[in-house]
Amino acid sequence: MLEGVNVALGVSGSIAAVKVVELAHELRRRGASVRAVMTESAQSIVHPWAVEFATDDDVVTDITGRVEHVELCGRDGWADVFLVAPATANTVGKIASAVDDTPVTTCATTALGADVPVVVAPAMHEPMYDHPGVLDAIDRVQSWGVSFVDPRVEEGKAKIATEDAICLDVARAAGDRPLENRHVVVTSGATSERIDxxxxxxxxxxxxxxxxxxxxxxxxxxxxxxxHDGDDAPYATVERVESAAEMLDATLDACRDADALVSAAAISDYTVEPSPEKIRSGQELTLDLEPTPKLIDEVRETHPDLAIVGFKAETSGEDDEMLEQACKTLKRARLSFVVANDASVMGGEDTRALLVDADEHTEFTGTKTGLGLRIADELARVLGRQND
Structure with missing residues (x-):
């Protein structure tokens, strides 16, 4: 998601600066080029040589006659995005007040004046994060379009967000946003039907x-x-569900103000009346299975104009069979398009899928991350056509 993106990484004097080496590595693993800028306090926590090794480039520790802040973050500068990670309460307050007494805050002021996207990942003790002045500074800077990556509040500390969360926000800030101001509901994972x-x-x-x-x-x-049936995610509002019925109810509720639904979950086709007590082992047992409602059909009936993307998994391994079943689903529920794949890709990192709409089908082969981007871009085109 960060292929070809130039990230200027500002490091201030939080103890979370010890994580900056791995953060720089992770940004580069995802395709970004990284150049770092450090405050004097940050250099007391992690040596510039370590950051130089992690970025494979010189580290800016002072603003000199080379006007490094302009070279990095000016209107014709190197950076596509300026990331401050970690950002102390002191640094956030200075950015909000345009106080430029460190290389990091000087780069931030330059980036904001040059319309270079800025992402801030704060890290500090929780009482500092809750200080009215810090909260006011965050609100003020956010009103300028700066993105904040929410910290993880644990053990009395507002700890720096995960590397994954930071990388996602950097990608969001640096890239095109054709789905901006859109609400997309995504179902994911398996559902579970209780037997006992x-x-x-x-x-x-x-x-x-x-x-x-x-x-x-x-x-x-x-x-x-x-x-889905999983944990919270920094990139989404999570509705945690277990059964097919819970997923249907939560999805219907979420779609009330949605622009689109991507129904990627593998929802149970059958449910059973659960036993209130554990069924004893060693006995023959027959389960009476009852079909569950089709989620996309229920959502379509309730929201006739909603853009819906469906998924269709088959086990035949034959493209013709996948296409036939995808087309049936496409027509039945009046979907925008269907993603058809073989069930053998379940659980793997890579996938092969056919994207099928009313006019044609195209093939995707690659990682599931890449497939996600392909689906998001196609969905953006669908929603753009609806507004034409």
């Missing part, structure tokens, strides 16, 4: 593709609601 208090009916879906779609929609500018 300890047993469930479920499937092999990992949720990797659905999460990739949600992340991609976020990077492309959308507000994302993720309905």
């Amino acid at each position: 208090p300890v047993r469930v009916l479920t499937n092999r879906a990992s949720g990797r593709t659905g999460r990739a779609v949600a992340r991609a929609c976020y990077v492309r500018g959308a507000d994302v609601t993720l309905v």
Whole structure:
């Protein structure tokens, strides 16, 4: 998601600066080029040589006659985005007041004046993060279009966000945002139907593709609601569900103000009346299975004009069969397009899929991250055509 992006990385004097080496490596692993700028306080925590090694470039520790702040973050500067990570309360306050007494704050002022996107990842003790002046500074800087990566509040500290969360916000700030001001609902993962208090009916879906779609929609500018059986995600509002019925209810509710639904979850086709007590082992048992409602059909009935993307997994391994089933689903629920793939990709990092709409089908082969971006971009085109 960061291929070809130039990231100027500002490091201030939080103890979280010890994580900057790995952050720089992660930005580069995702395709970015990185050049670092450090405050004097940050240099007391992590040596510039370590950051130079991590970025494979010289580190700016002073503003000299080379006017490094302009060379990096000016109107014709090197950087596509200026990332401050970690950002102390002191640094956030200085950025809000245009106080330029460190290389980092000088670069920030230059970037803001040059309309270079700025991303800030704060890290400090929780009482500092809750200080009215700090909160006012954050609000003020956000009103200028600066993106803040929310910290993880744990153990009385507002800890710096994960590397993944920071990289996603950098990608969102630096790239095109064709889904900006759009609300996209994504279902993901497997559902589980209770048999008794300890047993469930479920499937092999990992949720990797659905999460990739949600992340991609976020990077492309959308507000994302993720309905799944997993944990919270920094890129989405998460509605945690277990059963097919819970997923349907949560999705219907989320779609009330949505622009689109991407139904990537592997939803149970059947449910069963659960036993209130654990079923004893060693006995023959017959389960009476009842079909669950089709989520996309229920959403289509409730929201007749909503853009909906469906998924269709098959086990035949034949493209013709996948196309036939995808077209049936496309027509039945009046979908914008269908992503068809073989069930063998469940749980893997790579995938092969056919994107099928009313006029044609195209093939995608690659990572699920790449498929997520492909789906987000196609969805943006669908929503753009609706507004034409």
